[in-house]
Amino acid sequence: MTLYLQIIPTTLFPKYLSQINPDLQERFDQLEDAEISTDAFSFYTSVASVYSSKIEGEDIELDSYVKHKRFGVAFLPDYTKKIDDLYNAYTFAKTHELSRENIAEVHKLLSKHILSKHQHGKFRTQNMYVITPDGKIEYVAASPFEVESEMQKFYHDLEVLLNQEMSIAEVFYFAAMLHLVFVKIHPWNDGNGRTARLIEKWFLAQKLGEKSWFIRSEQYYYEHHNTYYQNIRALGIEYDQLDYSKALPFLLMLPESIMAH
Numbered sequence: 001m002t003l004y005l006q007i008i009p010t011t012l013f014p015k016y017l018s019q020i021n022p023d024l025q026e027r028f029d030q031l032e033d034a035e036i037s038t039d040a041f042s043f044y045t046s047v048a049s050v051y052s053s054k055i056e057g058e059d060i061e062l063d064s065y066v067k068h069k070r071f072g073v074a075f076l077p078d079y080t081k082k083i084d085d086l087y088n089a090y091t092f093a094k095t096h097e098l099s100r101e102n103i104a105e106v107h108k109l110l111s112k113h114i115l116s117k118h119q120h121g122k123f124r125t126q127n128m129y130v131i132t133p134d135g136k137i138e139y140v141a142a143s144p145f146e147v148e149s150e151m152q153k154f155y156h157d158l159e160v161l162l163n164q165e166m167s168i169a170e171v172f173y174f175a176a177m178l179h180l181v182f183v184k185i186h187p188w189n190d191g192n193g194r195t196a197r198l199i200e201k202w203f204l205a206q207k208l209g210e211k212s213w214f215i216r217s218e219q220y221y222y223e224h225h226n227t228y229y230q231n232i233r234a235l236g237i238e239y240d241q242l243d244y245s246k247a248l249p250f251l252l253m254l255p256e257s258i259m260a261h
Helices: 013-019 024-029 043-055 062-071 077-094 100-110 144-162 168-185 192-208 210-214 217-223 225-233 253-260
Strands: 129-131 137-140
Touching: 013 168, 024 168, 024 253, 043 062, 043 077, 043 192, 043 210, 043 217, 062 077, 077 100, 077 192, 100 192, 144 168, 144 192, 168 192, 168 225, 168 253, 192 210, 192 217, 217 225, 217 253, 225 253
Parallel strands: none
Antiparallel strands: 129 137
């Protein structure tokens, strides 16, 4: 496969292909929606929303959220509102094409109770650092002067990839790579991880169909969140010096998630 990509690395794919489980297609084909789901409620969207939020430190439990969303059990609004926002973003993605405009729209939805309105769907204009709990700088994201140009490259590559015929292994590789590159650019003031994990799932769904929404990748990332962050950190501290040759452990987590559940 010859692709003319501007920012998404392809060189790891042969090594990736040699390490993913050969049963990936079979396990994907076996995915089914949960019995508890209805026309008005998706169990797996709840799973995605809860665990993607928990990765970001939200105090929410799946059982409580399902009771709230499926059965109307009342909880304090602060307990559920950010997860409801992310649920709405996933629901939007299910019925819309993956595109620049719609990625901005899902950010507006998922950041409703995270950022002020003027920041919804807008690129940041200041420096961005990821800080450890003890106050150390863990990662320096793309400069605010680079964000627009880096995201232009990202959206160019996304369009190329969406229009390319792919094997299931290629789809999983590029879905995870889109996730990783987006997180490393860190274009929003907040909500970058939530958006990146949604883009990953959205890309899978655009290429492989509705079953993609049943993959419990967000749950897997949360259950292995130390490894998840370690694999993201492995590329380096400075955006301009990232080493994507070290991305393989991160990329393999997505196919591992489908084998684990």
